[in-house]
Amino acid sequence: MTKVNGRNFIAAILAAGKGTRMKSDLPKVLHELLKKPMLWYLLNTFKKFGFSRQIIVAGHGNELLSNKFPDYRNDFVIQGTQRGTGHALQEAWPTIKATGAEFLVVANGDTPLVSAQHLETLISKATTTGVDFGLLSLKLDDPGSYGRVARDQSGRVRAVIESKDYIHGKDGPCSGEINSGIYIFRVSALAEIIFELDADNEQKEFYITQLISLAYERNMTVQAVQVGNCPELLGINNPAELVAQEEYLRAIIVDRLISNGVIIRSKDQVRIGPDAVIEPGADITGPCEIYGTSFVGRGARINSHCYLEDSSVRESEILSFSHILQCDIKNNAIIGPFTRLRPGTVMENGTRAGNFVEIKNSTIGRDSKVNHLAYIGDTEMDTEVNIGAGTITCNYDGKKKHKTIIEQQVFIGSNASLVAPVRIGRRSMVGAGSTITSDVPEDSLGIARSRQINLVDKNPLKNRKNKIKD
Numbered sequence: 210m211t212k213v214n215g216r217n218f219i220a221a222i223l224a225a226g227k228g229t230r231m232k233s234d235l236p237k238v239l240h241e242l243l244k245k246p247m248l249w250y251l252l253n254t255f256k257k258f259g260f261s262r263q264i265i266v267a268g269h270g271n272e273l274l275s276n277k278f279p280d281y282r283n284d285f286v287i288q289g290t291q292r293g294t295g296h297a298l299q300e301a302w303p304t305i306k307a308t309g310a311e312f313l314v315v316a317n318g319d320t321p322l323v324s325a326q327h328l329e330t331l332i333s334k335a336t337t338t339g340v341d342f343g344l345l346s347l348k349l350d351d352p353g354s355y356g357r358v359a360r361d362q363s364g365r366v367r368a369v370i371e372s373k374d375y376i377h378g379k380d381g382p383c384s385g386e387i388n389s390g391i392y393i394f395r396v397s398a399l400a401e402i403i404f405e406l407d408a409d410n411e412q413k414e415f416y417i418t419q420l421i422s423l424a425y426e427r428n429m430t431v432q433a434v435q436v437g438n439c440p441e442l443l444g445i446n447n448p449a450e451l452v453a454q455e456e457y458l459r460a461i462i463v464d465r466l467i468s469n470g471v472i473i474r475s476k477d478q479v480r481i482g483p484d485a486v487i488e489p490g491a492d493i494t495g496p497c498e499i500y501g502t503s504f505v506g507r508g509a510r511i512n513s514h515c516y517l518e519d520s521s522v523r524e525s526e527i528l529s530f531s532h533i534l535q536c537d538i539k540n541n542a543i544i545g546p547f548t549r550l551r552p553g554t555v556m557e558n559g560t561r562a563g564n565f566v567e568i569k570n571s572t573i574g575r576d577s578k579v580n581h582l583a584y585i586g587d588t589e590m591d592t593e594v595n596i597g598a599g600t601i602t603c604n605y606d607g608k609k610k611h612k613t614i615i616e617q618q619v620f621i622g623s624n625a626s627l628v629a630p631v632r633i634g635r636r637s638m639v640g641a642g643s644t645i646t647s648d649v650p651e652d653s654l655g656i657a658r659s660r661q662i663n664l665v666d667k668n669p670l671k672n673r674k675n676k677i678k679d
């Protein structure tokens with residue numbers, strides 16, 4: 210339970226629906242906007258607002274949900290069959306009641322962009338004016354498939370009528386005021402009517418919105434707090450709405466960063482996740498994507514067609530077409546073009562990773578270079594090492610991964626295979642084309658390839674010269 214304005218609150222998120230209109234087996238609230246599931250946004254907002262706990266009503270794919278959000282495992286209430294939003298609330302009722310809270314805030318799980326400010330607006334209005342039932346309402350030119358707020362002649366909210374149940378002749382012209390699916394309930398008032406819902410409607414479902422007309426009929430205080438045309442509060446029901454909301458959020462994030470001092474070129478094609486931190490003075494060219502807990506520091510330069518996730522780039526340059534996941538790139542490094550850096554890679558100051566280079570779970574020491582066509586895996590590389598083109602570490606024997614250790618100022622010639630576990634000692638050199646299966650001591654030349662022989666007069670093509678025209 211959480212104290213807001215001195216009152217006890219509990220929150221609930223309705224997230225049990227299958228999301229039939231998404232045409233996908235994934236629970237709707239796991240669909241992502243900028244690589245974060247819808248539910249993540251709501252949980253974050255509730256936390257930001259100050260809620261210490263919220264009930265999550267899950268049903269379709271509830272195991273997927275609790276696996277994705279293990280920290281919230283104890284907050285889930287299961288709605289076994291999905292018989293509507295009102296039914297979802299009924300399933301959560303014993304848990305709600307047990308908290309002893311005075312007020313309940315409910316949010317539809319498919320409204321990820323609701324903000325702490327919106328919650329504040331609803332809660333402060335409701336608690337100061339003493340409402341029993343409140344909701345945030347929007348004003349739209351086209352109310353689409355959203356529930357329509359109906360008022361009586363004195364302007365009091367009398368019902369929310371679902372679009373499928375709305376009959377023009379009976380319900381009159383639609384004012385364009387719609388229900389956002391974000392509600393506040395006085396728990397004692399809710400207790401009186403929550404089990405009076407029926408499924409006597411087009412969809413044969415128990416609607417949470419029927420509570421509004423039930424409350425109105427009982428002369429309870431019902432209020433719709435109008436927030437105008439507020440795109441953040443539009444629920445997501447189908448792929449078109451998902452990408453529209455994602456695009457809305459994307460533009461907000463990019464514009465906010467630009468006004469903070471980040472240079473973002475081709476800004477309409479830059480996608481930056483809500484958790485990424487980009488410092489003023491970073492320079493980014495689209496199209497590119499930066500997700501998760503990525504950090505891009507002042508002076509970093511990210512060129513077009515790059516993908517970064519959960520990675521940090523300080524004052525370094527990432528050239529085009531590079532893919533970087535869970536890596537740490539320090540200062541004065543140049544990565545790319547066409548480099549793939551996989552989880553656990555640390556590129557120390559002044560390092561290089563060039564075209565068609567893959568590095569995994571390795572540290573590349575200061576001023577070391579892996580410039581062309583190489584694979585470095587499970588490697589500890591010290592400073593000022595040079596790795597020749599085509600070199601690979603053979604880190605996997607089919608069962609286990611093994612380490613390669615390359616000490617400082619080592620020079621590995623082109624096309625070498627370093628069969629791990631193996632150590633190449635300081636200032637050593639490995640001859641091009643070698644397959645190194647045992648350690649090379651420091652200051653030595655390791656060479657492991659068959660010796661070249663030139664056989665005079667044995668060339669079967671030797672007479673060809675005559676046939677080739679000069």
Ligand code: UD1
Pocket residue numbers: 223224225226227228237238266268288290291292293294295296297317318319320354355356357369371387388389390415416417418443444445446
């Ligand atoms: C709902 C509202 C509508 C409002 C709109 C705002 C109802 C009946 N209608 O319509 O007035 O304008 O949201 O976006 O509530 N869910 C469950 N269990 C269920 C069914 C749904 O937990 O049995 C969850 C869904 O996962 C979803 C949320 O409730 O997150 C809303 O359900 P949805 O089917 O999207 O309702 P809408 O038709 O959008």
Ligand code: MG
Pocket residue numbers: 317319444445446
């Ligand atoms: Mg919806």
